[in-house]
Amino acid sequence: MFQISLGAKRYDVIVIGGGPAGATAALYAARAGLATLVIDKGLTAGALGTTGNIVNYPGVPGPISGAELVRRIREQAASFGAEFVNDRALRAELAGPDKKIWGGQGVYTGRAVIIATGALGRTQHIPGEERLLGRGVSYCATCDGAFFRERQVAVAGNNDEAAEEALTLTRFASTVHFLSPTPVLQASPHLAGELRSHPRVVFYPAARLREIIGTERVEMVRFTSEGKEQTIPVEGVFIYLQGNLPITDFLEGQLPTSEGGCLLVDEHFQTAIPGVFAAGDVLCRHLKQAVIAAAEGAQAAMAVDRYLHGREKLRPDWSK
Amino acid sequence: MLELHLTAPERESPASGPEAGETGLYDLIVLGGGPAGLTAAIYAGRARLKTLVLTGYLPGGQPANTDVVENFPAFPDGVAGPELARLFLQQARRFGARLETDEAVRVDFSTRPFAIHTHKATYQGRTVIVATGVVPRRLGVPGEDRFFGRGVSSCATCDGFFYRDRDVVVVGGGDSALAEGIFLTRFARQVTIVHRRDELRATKIYQERAFANPKIRFLLSTVVEEILGDQTVNGVRVRNVKTGESRIVETDGVFIYVGMEPRTELFVGQLELNEQGYVVSDRRQRTNVPGVFVAGDVQDPLYRQIVVAAGSGAIAAMEAEKFLGEYPDVSNQPGSKAL
Numbered sequence: 001m002f003q004i005s006l007g008a009k010r011y012d013v014i015v016i017g018g019g020p021a022g023a024t025a026a027l028y029a030a031r032a033g034l035a036t037l038v039i040d041k042g043l044t045a046g047a048l049g050t051t052g053n054i055v056n057y058p059g060v061p062g063p064i065s066g067a068e069l070v071r072r073i074r075e076q077a078a079s080f081g082a083e084f085v086n087d088r089a090l091r092a093e094l095a096g097p098d099k100k101i102w103g104g105q106g107v108y109t110g111r112a113v114i115i116a117t118g119a120l121g122r123t124q125h126i127p128g129e130e131r132l133l134g135r136g137v138s139y140c141a142t143c144d145g146a147f148f149r150e151r152q153v154a155v156a157g158n159n160d161e162a163a164e165e166a167l168t169l170t171r172f173a174s175t176v177h178f179l180s181p182t183p184v185l186q187a188s189p190h191l192a193g194e195l196r197s198h199p200r201v202v203f204y205p206a207a208r209l210r211e212i213i214g215t216e217r218v219e220m221v222r223f224t225s226e227g228k229e230q231t232i233p234v235e236g237v238f239i240y241l242q243g244n245l246p247i248t249d250f251l252e253g254q255l256p257t258s259e260g261g262c263l264l265v266d267e268h269f270q271t272a273i274p275g276v277f278a279a280g281d282v283l284c285r286h287l288k289q290a291v292i293a294a295a296e297g298a299q300a301a302m303a304v305d306r307y308l309h310g311r312e313k314l315r316p317d318w319s320k
Numbered sequence: 321m322l323e324l325h326l327t328a329p330e331r332e333s334p335a336s337g338p339e340a341g342e343t344g345l346y347d348l349i350v351l352g353g354g355p356a357g358l359t360a361a362i363y364a365g366r367a368r369l370k371t372l373v374l375t376g377y378l379p380g381g382q383p384a385n386t387d388v389v390e391n392f393p394a395f396p397d398g399v400a401g402p403e404l405a406r407l408f409l410q411q412a413r414r415f416g417a418r419l420e421t422d423e424a425v426r427v428d429f430s431t432r433p434f435a436i437h438t439h440k441a442t443y444q445g446r447t448v449i450v451a452t453g454v455v456p457r458r459l460g461v462p463g464e465d466r467f468f469g470r471g472v473s474s475c476a477t478c479d480g481f482f483y484r485d486r487d488v489v490v491v492g493g494g495d496s497a498l499a500e501g502i503f504l505t506r507f508a509r510q511v512t513i514v515h516r517r518d519e520l521r522a523t524k525i526y527q528e529r530a531f532a533n534p535k536i537r538f539l540l541s542t543v544v545e546e547i548l549g550d551q552t553v554n555g556v557r558v559r560n561v562k563t564g565e566s567r568i569v570e571t572d573g574v575f576i577y578v579g580m581e582p583r584t585e586l587f588v589g590q591l592e593l594n595e596q597g598y599v600v601s602d603r604r605q606r607t608n609v610p611g612v613f614v615a616g617d618v619q620d621p622l623y624r625q626i627v628v629a630a631g632s633g634a635i636a637a638m639e640a641e642k643f644l645g646e647y648p649d650v651s652n653q654p655g656s657k658a659l
Binding site (some may be wrong): 020023024027028031032033051055056057058059060061069073074075076079285286291292294295296297298299302 | 355358359363366379390392393394396399404407408410411414415487523524525534603623625627628630631632633634635638
């Protein structure tokens with residue numbers, strides 16, 4: 001994996017995840033005057049982004065799509081100065097006063113971090129995935145795509161992120177075998193359309209990736225598509241599958257979790273590491289309720305503000 | 321009290337008012353019609369609970385008296401407070417909640433179902449969500465009570481209009497004081513913000529806006545000792561806490577933003593309250609009385625944000641629903657825990 005340093009910008013707070021919790025945290029942090037960066041995988045990468053008709057978000061009669069609701073919160077956060085980068089957190093170094101987050105596009109530095117990555121993580125690895133990670137298995141086409149010039153690769157996933165990463169890979173790979181776990185792509189129509197009509201993409205509907213095969217490096221993938229088993233030769237496998245686990249893999253065990261893998265926080269949403277906070281579904285409290293996630297994000301951001309300003313207590317005013 | 325300055329966005333006039341002595345039984349009675357109570361009603365309605373909301377006389381709660389709400393998520397251009405209140409009310413009603421512009425005067429959490437006595441009727445609830453919110457704190461100085469509503473106010477949105485080309489004093493140094501002070505410059509000739517400390521407590525964004533506003537001046541390290549007037553307010557006597565010097569500032573109106581107090585008088589002796597009078601609850605919004613839940617500012621001295629109140633309302637409603645599933649028969653509900 002190669003990294004580009006993104007200049008020397010040091011943010012007050014880095015929010016990982018731009019769903020209702022992360023975007024609301026960004027709104028509150030930016031409005032409080034904090035230099036705020038949101039690292040996010042795209043509008044429809046999270047649980048809310050793939051939800052249709054929402055009618056119970058208070059104040060928004062709806063029905064409104066989850067993606068639109070998230071878009072509005074992000075626009076609001078951006079209007080107060082929050083920056084957004086389309087990237088994926090791959091690794092983090094959280095101890096000390098400067099927290100570093102490695103993404104596909106570079107390293108981000110912040111004085112505080114709010115983890116709002118949600119709970120669409122996978123429960124299980126594919127056989128061969130862990131063993132061949134970094135040897136053909138990757139989660140980041142932007143980082144590793146160039147290694148697969150004129151080679152065959154497979155992409156497993158069905159959302160916007162998977163579609164975008166596959167399209168990135170078409171710039172390098174000779175063929176991109178796209179394994180969609182669902183019969184129809186769940187990506188936004190323009191991405192799905194572009195992917196389906198791309199001459200270098202072969203689309204496999206209702207595909208289940210069974211095994212990644214190779215001794216030193218990835219050599220083949222075995223999968224079923226519409227019930228039929230196939231094995232095809234590839235040199236790279238890019239995985240964007242979703243499950244229902246809190247997404248904490250990039251933390252590599254730096255933070256304590258419950259048995260179910262949920263991040264543990266105190267009453268002010270701070271984790272065991274000072275300056276590192278968490279909110280939303282990654283805490284597994286009230287899954288998939290946008291207003292509750294948003295409420296947690298607001299509280300985490302106010303707690304970050306207090307942490308950075310070393311305040312005795314939060315401002316007790318209710319502000320507008 | 322805010323109720324004296326009723327500019328509610330929408331009066332609730334239910335098609336079927338309560339009959340005299342009515343004893344309607346509800347799955348859930350929500351006390352309070354602000355963001356917490358109404359979000360609870362939206363969630364309860366979705367869960368098909370028979371729900372009554374006693375909104376009190378300011379349906380929509382504090383947002384109804386707020387000029388602009390900038391930080392309620394999903395409103396990128398901000399939203400007028402009364403409009404946000406209207407949206408909350410409309411949504412709660414659409415999900416089937418009955419909304420009454422009435423309020424509890426006495427509650428009994430020792431009986432099952434719980435008994436809620438209002439000005440007009442008595443209702444029974446298998447569960448209750450307390451979301452009565454907070455009211456502005458008073459200064460407690462001579463003249464304050466006498467002139468309340470005649471020059472003394474805690475609602476710029478309601479009363480600002482009366483001060484066109486006049487001078488007003490705003491007491492306080494937090495977000496509310498500055499936000500309302502800025503709002504008052506639309507009408508007033510000059511706004512004097514009086515704050516007892518030598519620095520403001522408000523968020524940077526409000527401080528910057530207030531400092532940039534030519535109509536606003538500050539009297540820091542200064543307390544109001546008396547509100548003066550004849551028929552209406554004509555001045556305040558202030559004292560500089562550092563020099564001890566006392567003087568009179570001429571003004572036509574006084575707006576007080578020195579914090580909030582929880583509305584929990586009705587629950588004394590029944591619900592566990594903390595030293596400041598806020599309802600004590602766990603993270604699931606449960607009180608010491610099984611079946612009675614709490615949401616919003618009445619249990620939150622710290623954050624006091626519309627979205628945080630709404631989130632707690634959603635949790636309280638989901639917990640009430642869960643409770644009703646566990647105890648379908650009210651007579652088997654567990655009793656209160658000792659205070």
